[in-house]
Amino acid sequence: MEKLTERLRLREFTRNDVGAVAEFRKDPRYLEFYYRPPYTREECVRFVEKCIAWSGENPRTRFHLAITDRAGEVLFGNCGVRKESIETLRGDVGYELSPAYWGNGYATEAVRAMLDFGFADLELHEIEARCVAANKRSVRLLHRLGFEATERMQPGQCRDEFTDRMLPERRVFLLSRDQWIHSMSGLNA
Ligand SMILES: CC(C)(COP(=O)(O)OP(=O)(O)OC[C@H]1O[C@@H](n2cnc3c(N)ncnc32)[C@H](O)[C@@H]1OP(=O)(O)O)[C@@H](O)C(=O)NCCC(=O)NCCS
Numbered sequence: 743m744e745k746l747t748e749r750l751r752l753r754e755f756t757r758n759d760v761g762a763v764a765e766f767r768k769d770p771r772y773l774e775f776y777y778r779p780p781y782t783r784e785e786c787v788r789f790v791e792k793c794i795a796w797s798g799e800n801p802r803t804r805f806h807l808a809i810t811d812r813a814g815e816v817l818f819g820n821c822g823v824r825k826e827s828i829e830t831l832r833g834d835v836g837y838e839l840s841p842a843y844w845g846n847g848y849a850t851e852a853v854r855a856m857l858d859f860g861f862a863d864l865e866l867h868e869i870e871a872r873c874v875a876a877n878k879r880s881v882r883l884l885h886r887l888g889f890e891a892t893e894r895m896q897p898g899q900c901r902d903e904f905t906d907r908m909l910p911e912r913r914v915f916l917l918s919r920d921q922w923i924h925s926m927s928g929l930n931a
Contacts, residue, residue, distance in 0.1 A: 743797070743805060745855045751814045752807040752821070752852055755793040759808055760786050762817035766840035775874040777910055793820070801828050805859070809839065809852045818843040821852045823860040823869065831867040833860050837883075844879065850886055857887065861919050869922075871915040881913070888925040889915035 745752040760783070766772055768780035781789075796804035806822030819839035825832065835856060839849045860866045871889055873880045881891075895912045 743807065745807070745859065746812070747851050747855050749812065750818070750848060750852055750855075751810045751812050752855060753810060753814050754797045755790050755806075755808050755820070757790060757794070759817055760790050762840075763790060763820075766819075766842070769841050771841040771844075772838070775877040775880075775910070778907055793822075796824075803828060805856070806836070807856075809837075809848060818848050819852070821849070821856050823856045823864065823866075825864065825866065831865070832870065833864060833866040833868075834870040834872070835860070836871070849883055853883065853887060857917065857922060861922050867919050869917050871917075872912050873915060875911045875913045884915045887917065888921050889917045890921075892916050 743754060764781065764783050764786040767786055773780060793806045793808075796802070796806055803826070804822065804824035806820060806824070808817055809819045809821055810817050817840070819837065821835070821837035823833050823835050825834075835853060837849050837853050837856075857869060860869050871884055872895070873884060875881075875894065884891075892914045895914060901908055
């Protein structure tokens with residue numbers, strides 16, 4: 743799967759991407775809200791392998807793509823939409839950027855494309871995002887895209903899916919299909 747936006751190419755991961763992922767996942771700015779040591783290269787290999795494995799699922803429920811420049815060469819980060827089962831109408835979204843590319847609207851542009859995909863192609867009715875409450879950049883991104891904050895999750899309620907470590911307090915944000923269509927009509931007006 744591949745998506746082109748105005749400035750980006752969202753494409754499947756390849757094993758060649760491991761180095762670029764490992765490079766930014768050791769940056770202290772990236773790690774600020776993960777409360778954990780820098781990711782090891784092995785953890786980054788496992789992450790990339792998992793994304794590649796998801797791309798081969800049939801039927802596919804998890805779509806986690808590399809965010810790159812339009813040529814598909816420079817890796818800025820990653821984002822994706824997934825759902826628990828084929829039948830469910832609820833999905834969730836995740837995203838991250840190398841700090842070298844923060845402040846340009848790339849994550850907003852990439853996540854917007856994945857939300858379009860989630861609502862239009864996967865026919866989801868609702869998309870959830872979970873975010874560390876203190877992660878203001880991420881909270882701003884979600885508000886920019888029309889998400890609304892719902893319940894708080896206390897520390898210890900959730901674990902990082904790749905490392906199984908406990909995570910700090912997080913907020914759950916939701917965006918319904920109706921809110922998304924409404925915000926799209928505002929953008930096009
Ligand atoms: C969360 C994260 C992706 C946000 O990165 P970001 O660069 O702030 O997000 P965007 O790429 O959408 O850029 C938005 C910023 O660029 C600015 N910007 C510049 N040009 C823009 C454009 N054309 N369109 C939109 N925003 C633009 C915006 O004003 C905004 O800055 P502000 O928040 O200070 O107002 C990033 O901080 C990150 O990867 N953090 C580590 C991992 C993480 O926390 N992931 C989320 C887990 S829930």
